Amino acid sequence: MNPTEVITQRLRAQGLRLTPQKRVVIGLLQNNATHPTVDSLYENARQEVPSISRRTVYQTVNDLESMGEVTLLDLGTGSVRVDPNVEHPHHHMICSECGVVRDAVIDVSALTPSARDRRDFDVTDVEVNFRGVCRNCQDNGKTA
Amino acid sequence: MNPTEVITQRLRAQGLRLTPQKRVVIGLLQNNATHPTVDSLYENARQEVPSISRRTVYQTVNDLESMGEVTLLDLGTGSVRVDPNVEHPHHHMICSECGVVRDAVIDVSALTPSARDRRDFDVTDVEVNFRGVCRNCQDNGKTA
DNA sequence: CAACTTATCAACAATAATTGTTGATAGCAA
């Protein structure tokens, strides 16, 4: 996502105002590679703005998505993940045990459905998910 | 998935019984490449067993998944899709407009995260989703 | 700075997919 000053500009351009709640959520997302859920953003945001509601975090996150500042990932972990890394195309590794999501940079230029399949389907996006077990969960399994 | 007779055997081996409801759901899944939702299975099943409940369809589908006879796909379309094609590894094309899901057979052997990424993550499965617009939705858009 | 306009806040309720629970029933096993 863009730096906070730029986002501020863009929000204003949309006719939206930069409230303290928005400021906090945006701050939490800057350089955040953890792919947080809305709920974890909410929990962290309340530390700074205790009165913030979950609804406001949803609103903010949806606004940011409309503006293209974040993408919302549905990776089958039960709830949406917020990804502020929209600059560098990438894919994901998802831990089946704990749901943690990590970035994976791979080349997908060779990935294409057969000509036959493409004839009836206009492909706009390719998404690769590596499913597996993260180091943490591997270690926990070892000691258990 | 296996032919109905084999599934029958395997159900019994699990201590499960082959009820009329299960029979209908299994029948609906045989050679079904539409990746139906549980709800669509339910709607079709009630035509044959009007008293069937949605819960029973969920139960049956979950039982079949535990037995490895189907896979349950969460593709971000709002509800789970049931895929009876477990014999041939394949991937999917998902229409962003209507949610229709089609099979796509591609080679993913070359798809690997960097050695660095794999060091901390034991990858067990690679999932490729082609997002786009199906022929039907393209045509509807044209005439609209 | 003051008045005005309007978006935002946050509480509350609604929605939708899925799972949990349970009394009655019905299908296997002896």
Add this chain to the structure above:
DNA sequence: TTGCTATCAACAATTATTGTTGATAAGTTG
């Protein structure tokens, strides 16, 4: 046949997310 136990299906609960709304507070204009 008799009994045991899994299944049925109704009902309620759960969870993530969205809809609604009166009160508030932030921008804007003068």
